[in-house]
Amino acid sequence: MTEPLFDTIAVIGLGLIGSSVARGVKSRGLARRLVGYDVSEEVRARSSELGFCDDVAATPEAAAAGADLIVVAVPVGATAKAVEAIATHLKEGAIVTEVGSVKAAVIRQVLAVLPAHASFVPGHPIAGTEHSGPDAGFAELFDGRWCILTPCERSTDEAVAKVTALWRGLGSAVEIMTPEHHDIVLAITSHIPHLIAYNIVGTASDLEQVTSSEVIKFSAGGFRDFTRIASSDPVMWRDVFLNNKQAVLEVLGRFTEDLAALQRMIRWDDGEALLELFTRTRAIRRGIIEAGQDTPEADFGRPHGHEE
Amino acid sequence: MTEPLFDTIAVIGLGLIGSSVARGVKSRGLARRLVGYDVSEEVRARSSELGFCDDVAATPEAAAAGADLIVVAVPVGATAKAVEAIATHLKEGAIVTEVGSVKAAVIRQVLAVLPAHASFVPGHPIAGTEHSGPDAGFAELFDGRWCILTPCERSTDEAVAKVTALWRGLGSAVEIMTPEHHDIVLAITSHIPHLIAYNIVGTASDLEQVTSSEVIKFSAGGFRDFTRIASSDPVMWRDVFLNNKQAVLEVLGRFTEDLAALQRMIRWDDGEALLELFTRTRAIRRGIIEAGQDTPEADFGRPHGHEE
Numbered sequence: 001m002t003e004p005l006f007d008t009i010a011v012i013g014l015g016l017i018g019s020s021v022a023r024g025v026k027s028r029g030l031a032r033r034l035v036g037y038d039v040s041e042e043v044r045a046r047s048s049e050l051g052f053c054d055d056v057a058a059t060p061e062a063a064a065a066g067a068d069l070i071v072v073a074v075p076v077g078a079t080a081k082a083v084e085a086i087a088t089h090l091k092e093g094a095i096v097t098e099v100g101s102v103k104a105a106v107i108r109q110v111l112a113v114l115p116a117h118a119s120f121v122p123g124h125p126i127a128g129t130e131h132s133g134p135d136a137g138f139a140e141l142f143d144g145r146w147c148i149l150t151p152c153e154r155s156t157d158e159a160v161a162k163v164t165a166l167w168r169g170l171g172s173a174v175e176i177m178t179p180e181h182h183d184i185v186l187a188i189t190s191h192i193p194h195l196i197a198y199n200i201v202g203t204a205s206d207l208e209q210v211t212s213s214e215v216i217k218f219s220a221g222g223f224r225d226f227t228r229i230a231s232s233d234p235v236m237w238r239d240v241f242l243n244n245k246q247a248v249l250e251v252l253g254r255f256t257e258d259l260a261a262l263q264r265m266i267r268w269d270d271g272e273a274l275l276e277l278f279t280r281t282r283a284i285r286r287g288i289i290e291a292g293q294d295t296p297e298a299d300f301g302r303p304h305g306h307e308e
Numbered sequence: 309m310t311e312p313l314f315d316t317i318a319v320i321g322l323g324l325i326g327s328s329v330a331r332g333v334k335s336r337g338l339a340r341r342l343v344g345y346d347v348s349e350e351v352r353a354r355s356s357e358l359g360f361c362d363d364v365a366a367t368p369e370a371a372a373a374g375a376d377l378i379v380v381a382v383p384v385g386a387t388a389k390a391v392e393a394i395a396t397h398l399k400e401g402a403i404v405t406e407v408g409s410v411k412a413a414v415i416r417q418v419l420a421v422l423p424a425h426a427s428f429v430p431g432h433p434i435a436g437t438e439h440s441g442p443d444a445g446f447a448e449l450f451d452g453r454w455c456i457l458t459p460c461e462r463s464t465d466e467a468v469a470k471v472t473a474l475w476r477g478l479g480s481a482v483e484i485m486t487p488e489h490h491d492i493v494l495a496i497t498s499h500i501p502h503l504i505a506y507n508i509v510g511t512a513s514d515l516e517q518v519t520s521s522e523v524i525k526f527s528a529g530g531f532r533d534f535t536r537i538a539s540s541d542p543v544m545w546r547d548v549f550l551n552n553k554q555a556v557l558e559v560l561g562r563f564t565e566d567l568a569a570l571q572r573m574i575r576w577d578d579g580e581a582l583l584e585l586f587t588r589t590r591a592i593r594r595g596i597i598e599a600g601q602d603t604p605e606a607d608f609g610r611p612h613g614h615e616e
Contacts, residue, residue, distance in 0.1 A: 101529070126526045146525055175525070185522050188512050190529030195570065196504050197530070201589040203566045204496050207559070214493050216595040217454055217483070218434045221409070221498030222505070224602045225533050231593035234586035241574045241582055251515070252571055256564070258511045262503065263560055266549045274549060278542035281509040285539035287524040294532045 005165050006031040010067035012060055012082050014038040014047045015233070016128060017099050018073030019137030023052045024170040027139040037063035038134070039074075047134045061089040069166065072098040077239035080109035090118045095159045097121045097166075101186055101236075103150045103179035105243040111154060119159040124148045124182065125172060126190075132233040143171030144292060150179040187247040191240055192255055195248070197229035198237070313473050314339040318375035320368055320390050322346040322355045323541070324436060325407050326381030327445030331360045332478040335447040345371035346442075347382075355442045369397040377474065380406040385547035388417035398426045403467045405429045405474075409494055409544075411458045411487035413551040419462060427467040432456045432490065433480060434498075440541040451479030452600060458487040495555040499548055500563055503556070505537035506545070 009031040011018045018036070025031050036053035037060050038044050048056045057063035064070050064086035072082045079098050090096070096118055100106050103122050114120050127145040129136060147167040151160050164174045177185070204215045204223065215223065241248055265273045289296050317339040319326045326344070333339050344361035345368050346352050356364045365371035372378050372394035380390045387406050398404070404426055408414050411430050422428050435453040437444060455475040459468050472482045485493070512523045512531065523531065549556055573581045597604050 126528050128529070145528055148526070181517075184515075184517050185526055186529060188508075188515055188518055189523055189526045189531040192511075193508060193530035193534055196508065196567070198586055198589050199567050199570050200496075200501060200504065200563060201592055202570075202585050203500075203559070203563045205588065205592055206566070207492075207496055207562065209489075209492050210496055212592065212595065215497055215592065216599050216601065218456070218493055218497045219596050219601050220434050220453055221436070221494060222501035222537055223497040224596055225537060226501055227589070227593040227596055228602065229530055229533060230586075230589040232586075234583050234590070237586050238579050238582040242577055242579055245574055245577075248574060249571065251511070252567075254515065255508060255511045256567065256571075258514070259504070259507050259560075259564065262507050262510075263557065263564075266553055266556060269550055269553075271546050271550055274546040275542050277510050278506055278538075278540075278545050280513065281506050281535070281538040282542070284509055284513055284520065284523065285535040287520065288527050288532055288535055291524050293524065293527050294536065 004029055004032050005162065005169060006068045008033045008035065008067045008069075010035045010037065010057075010063040010070045011053070012037050012063060012070060012072045012086070013074035014043050014053075014056075014134045015073065016132050016136040017125065017141075018071065019047065019050075019052055019134040020139065020141040021071055021073060021099070021170070023137055023139040024142060025166075026052060028169055030166060030169045031069075035063045035067065043134055050134055052134075052137070060085045064094075065089045066091060068094060069162065070094060070096045072096065075233075075236045075239040076100040076102045076106055076243045079106050080113055083110050084113040087113055087115045090115055092117050094118045095121060095162060097123050097163050099123055099125055101190060101240045102244040103182045107150070107152045107179055111152065114154060119156045120152065120154040121159050121163040122150045122152060122155075122179065123163060123167070124150075124186070125167065127172075128232075130228050130232045132236075140171070142167065145172050146175055147172040148175050148177060148182055150177055150182045152179065183244050183247040184251070187244060187251040191244055191248050192251050194229055194232065194237055195241065195252065196255070197226040200226050201230040312337055312340050313470065313477060314376045316341045316343065316375045316377075318343045318345065318365075318371040318378045319361070320345050320371060320378060320380045320394070321382035322351050322361075322364075322442045323381065324440050324444040325433065325449075326379065327355065327358075327360055327442040328447065328449040329379055329381060329407070329478070331445055331447040332450060334360060336477055338474060338477045339377075343371045343375065351442055358442055360442075360445070368393045372402075373397045374399060376402060377470065378402060378404045380404065383541075383544045383547040384408040384410045384414055384551045387414050388421055391418050392421040395421055395423045398423055400425050402426045403429060403470060405431050405471050407431055407433055409498060409548045410552040411490045415458070415460045415487055419460065422462060427464045428460065428462040429467050429471040430458045430460060430463075430487065431471060431475070432458075432494070433475065435480075436540075438536050438539045440544075448479070450475065453480050454483055455480040456483050456485060456490055458485060458490045460487065491552050491555040492559070495552060495559040499552055499556050500559050502537055502540060502545055503549065503560065504563070505534040508534050509538040
């Protein structure tokens with residue numbers, strides 16, 4: 001057994017991501033001790049039952065006191081408040097990190113409340129499921145995935161190295177980029193996909209000509225996959241859109257422009273242009289499968305699979 | 309063993325759907341004899357190798373001659389041509405059916421070439437995967453799914469009953485509706501989801517600020533699921549959009565209008581409205597799971613699953 005990376009890790013927020021970090025840290029022996037805290041009394045009680053923390057603290061201050069690394073895993077809009085709550089209880093040299101889907105705005109907010117004796121390493125594991133809460137987490141969530149770190153003026157080299165080691169320990173590859181670049185990359189790979197999934201599910205439920213029961217019955221034609229994405233945690237996603245406004249609106253503008261062009265191709269029967277686009281999009285799919293970020297198994301056929 | 313429903317079934321087009329029909333008919337004993345044909349010599353050769361037909365004919369005429377039921381399973385834009393090719397070879401009382409994703413336009417085109425001694429039952433199994441070709445098919449594809457039939461002036465009651473029995477035999481539930489209603493239901497549950505999936509993958513590959521390699525690496529945040537849908541057969545989908553133009557443009561108009569409202573909520577920090585929409589969309593997801601049209605298992609975490 002190698003030496004644990006940390007003496008004590010505190011995880012603030014025990015939802016899907018926080019509880020997965022806690023489970024992964026315990027199962028891989030990355031810390032001697034792991035203390036958890038969640039703002040919801042119900043989540044704290046359930047986390048104690050599930051037993052993935054050495055201790056579930058009653059207050060954020062109690063969780064953070066004595067921790068070498070504090071992982072804040074709450075919706076983006078609550079991150080700075082969570083850091084503020086523990087600020088005066090952080091030990092000398094403590095490292096604060098977080099896992100939010102937005103970086104530039106969160107960094108601004110956190111730096112305003114971070115005490116001088118702590119360092120801060122913003123991070124974002126690109127992993128998740130559409131489920132939420134402490135029951136949804138699992139130790140292997142980050143295995144084979146990417147984690148992006150976006151160091152800021154309060155990230156010491158040592159702190160970045162230690163947070164990098166944590167994510168590698170959880171099975172992820174680590175990539176470093178600027179907060180601004182992160183925010184535009186995630187706008188296209190995650191935020192806009194979620195936005196249009198939420199939007200089409202909304203459009204479907206408002207159509208007068210088609211009943212909800214028909215939408216549900218015949219959802220296997222493609223719609224179903226959007227409802228999966230559109231069932232992700234609403235508070236988390238509200239905060240993402242409010243905090244990554246600029247990049248989201250920029251990429252959304254491009255999406256809308258492209259959609260208008262596509263609409264025009266359909267209106268004017270431009271089969272050639274449609275075929276060109278529909279063929280081109282297959283290449284990215286191949287890249288994703290080759291990079292191990294998805295499996296080639298047929299998916300629309302579920303839940304039956306296609307074992308013959 | 310009960311009596312087979314049909315003496316001879318011919319399947320024209322041996323891609324994902326056609327080869328799945330053939331496999332299902334054989335494995336469930338729905339016909340005494342099943343003859344296949346595909347316009348591609350390569351697909352014919354591969355289908356012979358795979359052995360899911362009793363015979364792979366060299367011409368559509370040879371496949372259709374003597375068949376009681378002819379299942380045309382080709383892209384929507386090629387359906388009428390396929391029917392025209394076999395028209396003079398159809399036996400007295402033969403039933404022609406097809407499986408296309410668009411109904412009103414296809415019916416118009418087929419009725420113009422259908423001989424007087426045959427009947428025609430337009431159908432659409434709501435099942436599929438993102439893969440294409442004879443290797444992609446499997447006998448259970450239609451099991452637990454819906455098949456929509458849209459009878460027209462050339463659908464006799466007897467023919468509708470026999471095609472209904474075929475789909476029930478393949479494991480599907482059958483729903484009857486008008487061609488026009490089918491086309492609007494499918495526009496929202498299938499065509500627009502595919503259109504916006506193709507569109508966002510196109511937008512992503514054209515963004516200057518984000519490289520393709522970054523899109524691929526960080527696709528696990530949601531984008532990945534769109535690329536799966538956007539890797540469906542390009543010719544099939546070009547034909548769908550060109551032949552269901554009116555319903556697609558109508559629903560696309562609604563989608564765009566709703567997206568503009570969503571964009572406005574983000575621009576003006578209307579967190580309450582965002583939260584309301586993101587919460588509302590969860591209800592449709594629950595309905596789909598309760599109706600057995602998807603499983604509640606977490607999906608973003610693949611390929612690792614979340615077995616603990």
